[in-house]
Amino acid sequence: MASHRKERPAEEGRLIETDVLVVGGGPAAGWAALSAAEAGARVVLADKGYHGTSGATAPSNTGTWCVPPGEGRAASVEQRFKRTAGLADRRWMLRAADQAYENLQKLVEWGYPFPSEEDGSLYIANLRGPDYMRFLRQRVQKAGVTILDHHPILELLGDDDRVAGAAGLARRNGASFQVLAGAVVLATGGCAFFERILGGTGLTGDGYLFAAEAGASLSGMEFTGKYTLAPHGSSLNKGLPFRWATFYGADGEVLRNARGEPVTNGIGGGERQVAEALLAGPVYARLDLAEPAMQDWLRRGQPNCFQPYERMGINPFTDLFRVDLKYEGTVRGTGGIRIVSSDCGTGIAGLYAAGDAASREYVTGGISGGGAINASWAIASGWWAGHGAARHAHRRQGRDGSRLRPLGTTGLRGTAGPAVDLAAAARTVHDEIAPLDKSYWRTSATLEASGRVLEDLWSRLNEAPTATGIERLQAREVAAVTASARWTVAAAALRTESRGVHRRRDFPGESDAQASRIIVSGLDRVTAVRETLALETAQEG
Amino acid sequence: MIEVISADRCIRCDICERICPAFVFDRDETGLPVIARQDDCQTCFLCEIYCPTDALYVAEQADGPTGITEPDVLERDLFGAYARALGWNRGRAGGTRNDPTRHIRVAQV
Numbered sequence: 001m002a003s004h005r006k007e008r009p010a011e012e013g014r015l016i017e018t019d020v021l022v023v024g025g026g027p028a029a030g031w032a033a034l035s036a037a038e039a040g041a042r043v044v045l046a047d048k049g050y051h052g053t054s055g056a057t058a059p060s061n062t063g064t065w066c067v068p069p070g071e072g073r074a075a076s077v078e079q080r081f082k083r084t085a086g087l088a089d090r091r092w093m094l095r096a097a098d099q100a101y102e103n104l105q106k107l108v109e110w111g112y113p114f115p116s117e118e119d120g121s122l123y124i125a126n127l128r129g130p131d132y133m134r135f136l137r138q139r140v141q142k143a144g145v146t147i148l149d150h151h152p153i154l155e156l157l158g159d160d161d162r163v164a165g166a167a168g169l170a171r172r173n174g175a176s177f178q179v180l181a182g183a184v185v186l187a188t189g190g191c192a193f194f195e196r197i198l199g200g201t202g203l204t205g206d207g208y209l210f211a212a213e214a215g216a217s218l219s220g221m222e223f224t225g226k227y228t229l230a231p232h233g234s235s236l237n238k239g240l241p242f243r244w245a246t247f248y249g250a251d252g253e254v255l256r257n258a259r260g261e262p263v264t265n266g267i268g269g270g271e272r273q274v275a276e277a278l279l280a281g282p283v284y285a286r287l288d289l290a291e292p293a294m295q296d297w298l299r300r301g302q303p304n305c306f307q308p309y310e311r312m313g314i315n316p317f318t319d320l321f322r323v324d325l326k327y328e329g330t331v332r333g334t335g336g337i338r339i340v341s342s343d344c345g346t347g348i349a350g351l352y353a354a355g356d357a358a359s360r361e362y363v364t365g366g367i368s369g370g371g372a373i374n375a376s377w378a379i380a381s382g383w384w385a386g387h388g389a390a391r392h393a394h395r396r397q398g399r400d401g402s403r404l405r406p407l408g409t410t411g412l413r414g415t416a417g418p419a420v421d422l423a424a425a426a427r428t429v430h431d432e433i434a435p436l437d438k439s440y441w442r443t444s445a446t447l448e449a450s451g452r453v454l455e456d457l458w459s460r461l462n463e464a465p466t467a468t469g470i471e472r473l474q475a476r477e478v479a480a481v482t483a484s485a486r487w488t489v490a491a492a493a494l495r496t497e498s499r500g501v502h503r504r505r506d507f508p509g510e511s512d513a514q515a516s517r518i519i520v521s522g523l524d525r526v527t528a529v530r531e532t533l534a535l536e537t538a539q540e541g
Numbered sequence: 542m543i544e545v546i547s548a549d550r551c552i553r554c555d556i557c558e559r560i561c562p563a564f565v566f567d568r569d570e571t572g573l574p575v576i577a578r579q580d581d582c583q584t585c586f587l588c589e590i591y592c593p594t595d596a597l598y599v600a601e602q603a604d605g606p607t608g609i610t611e612p613d614v615l616e617r618d619l620f621g622a623y624a625r626a627l628g629w630n631r632g633r634a635g636g637t638r639n640d641p642t643r644h645i646r647v648a649q650v
């Protein structure tokens with residue numbers, strides 16, 4: 001394809017040295033970069049996409065968990081904690097609420113154009129994605145951070161006991177580059193398992209794979225049974241308007257619950273019935289419970305939600321339209337890299353994680369953090385990780401990088417085995433994880449069957465010839481999604497109960513004995529253990 | 542998915558190529574963007590609002606193209622639809638001050 005451009009093409013083998021490397025370009029990455037720069041570090045931010053439009057926030061509209069200091073904050077934590085399926089941690093919730101609030105105030109100071117309440121005070125609890133991320137990019141630029149857009153990281157660099165950089169490619173021409181860094185923050189977002197949701201294409205769990213290759217573990221991967229309603233065939237997994245929906249079958253008859261009442265509120269009580277109905281056939285919705293004032297607020301406040309309707313030429317308040325439940329993996333589920341220290345350290349020296357790349361169990365337990373918690377967590381954890389990384393880099397100054405080696409495995413270091421069709425592989429993983437009867441409801445039979453398919457795919461990926469050039473990106477994405485799926489299946493198989501957004505048809509109840517987190521780790525051999533047992537073993541020996 | 546680039550409206554500024562998070566566009570020898578990797582498009586509509594001349598159209602189907610053409614988009618006045626709804630204008634951000642989302646959040650619970 002002919003292409004003429006102003007910028008110079010990236011040269012092969014470019015080497016950059018810095019104090020802190022932030023991997024990612026969403027809010028967690030932006031806040032981590034600002035935080036590390038504030039702490040005096042030189043910062044490079046490398047994004048697979050364009051920092052400002054990439055990730056789950058930019059095309060969305062995120063409500064934050066925004067609680068001012070004072071007595072109300074403790075009450076808000078307590079109220080939220082009750083809904084976290086017993087797995088959150090009040091200390092982390094409190095400090096996340098505090099840090100997120102502080103940083104929202106920074107946005108005010110920096111002049112972000114928040115709307116006003118009737119009494120003239122600013123309403124800071126909602127961040128419109130495109131505007132917020134564009135604003136954040138400008139701040140990151142102003143802070144002197146080097147931004148590498150369209151420069152996905154492919155693997156970490158490290159030696160035996162620490163991580164000290166990463167290697168990636170330029171999407172324009174496939175050229176390789178390396179960043180040597182005193183510390184690395186993984187802010188690569190969640191894993192959407194190739195589901196076509198807002199911001200989803202670049203969210204392939206790359207950070208999970210990088211962390212596991214460096215020896216870190218993950219937690220909460222079974223809390224991935226998360227779906228959100230969307231107009232059929234669209235990318236718009238925004239649940240909010242469905243709060244005012246009534247649902248209908250293909251015959252146009254209203255769906256009814258066990259008590260004979262119409263199924264309504266698709267982000268509350270109605271979701272499960274809609275999911276059941278979708279297993280049997282198409283489901284339709286109409287936002288017929290929204291009064292005229294609400295219709296106006298929805299249209300003006302959530303304009304992205306209305307793009308599909310406008311383009312289809314329908315009025316969702318008066319017309320029936322077909323809906324899907326879109327799978328969201330760890331983007332609105334909670335699993336991710338396990339955090340072991342207050343500065344979002346992963347337990348591997350020099351490696352930090354923030355946002356959806358990290359497990360959000362501390363702040364949201366076994367339920368979804370979408371709608372408020374996740375956005376605040378991205379802000380707070382990004383901030384902590386940035387500071388932690390800057391401090392680590394400062395201590396590490398002057399260490400030489402000559403013993404560093406690339407830590408990447410599957411997709412980068414192959415053998416002479418048969419080639420794998422990566423597009424077909426992507427479909428295979430998606431089909432083992434995304435369908436409602438695989439992840440909305442799980443059984444030991446479905447998990448075992450998926451496990452077999454995924455193990456086979458993983459070994460084929462390992463044996464395939466090494467990818468080269470630009471193809472390395474897809475090879476790594478497929479490897480990362482496959483690994484994420486294997487960790488999900490392992491954790492879900494160990495949790496023989498239903499809790500939060502993990503639902504087992506064969507174990508419908510919650511079991512008190514299983515009220516602890518599940519840690520997964522390993523690449524070729526995946527292990528899943530209960531956190532309580534892991535802690536006891538560590539204390540004993 | 543991204544489906545339409547209006548060669549008449551486009552001023553060859555290369556913004557869409559730079560800001561598309563999924564790296565969907567290349568350019569031809571005249572500087573006009575081409576949809577080079579359509580299947581990578583994540584249907585986020587962001588190229589539309591960054592474009593200074595409302596020259597791009599993203600159809601609502603995320604799994605594949607609908608086949609809509611430039612005359613259809615013009616006739617239905619869909620160029621720039623998302624930018625207008627947000628309050629963005631000529632690729633510049635705007636409109637957050639008028640965001641009534643607080644009313645929705647209050648009523649949501």
Ligand SMILES: Cc1cc2nc3c(=O)[nH]c(=O)nc-3n(C[C@H](O)[C@H](O)[C@H](O)COP(=O)(O)OP(=O)(O)OC[C@H]3O[C@@H](n4cnc5c(N)ncnc54)[C@H](O)[C@@H]3O)c2cc1C
Nearest residue numbers: 024025026028048055056063153189355356371372374375
């Ligand atoms: C439709 C939708 C609506 C939502 N609404 C809300 C809400 O109202 N409230 C709420 O709290 N949360 C909400 N969420 C969740 C929220 O958007 C996420 O929690 C948040 O975006 C996480 O920020 P992040 O920076 O960790 O990840 P993301 O914003 O997803 O960013 C991840 C970044 O990593 C980059 N990346 C990935 N792999 C690599 C790699 N290999 N190399 C370099 N860069 C890489 C990507 O390009 C991207 O820039 C919503 C999510 C969606 C999808």
Ligand code: SF4
Nearest residue numbers: 551552554555557592
């Ligand atoms: S942003 Fe708009 S005007 Fe600029 S190159 Fe793209 S289509 Fe053309």
Ligand code: SF4
Nearest residue numbers: 561582583585586588
């Ligand atoms: S809709 Fe989003 S992903 Fe698709 S071309 Fe436009 S900016 Fe790129």
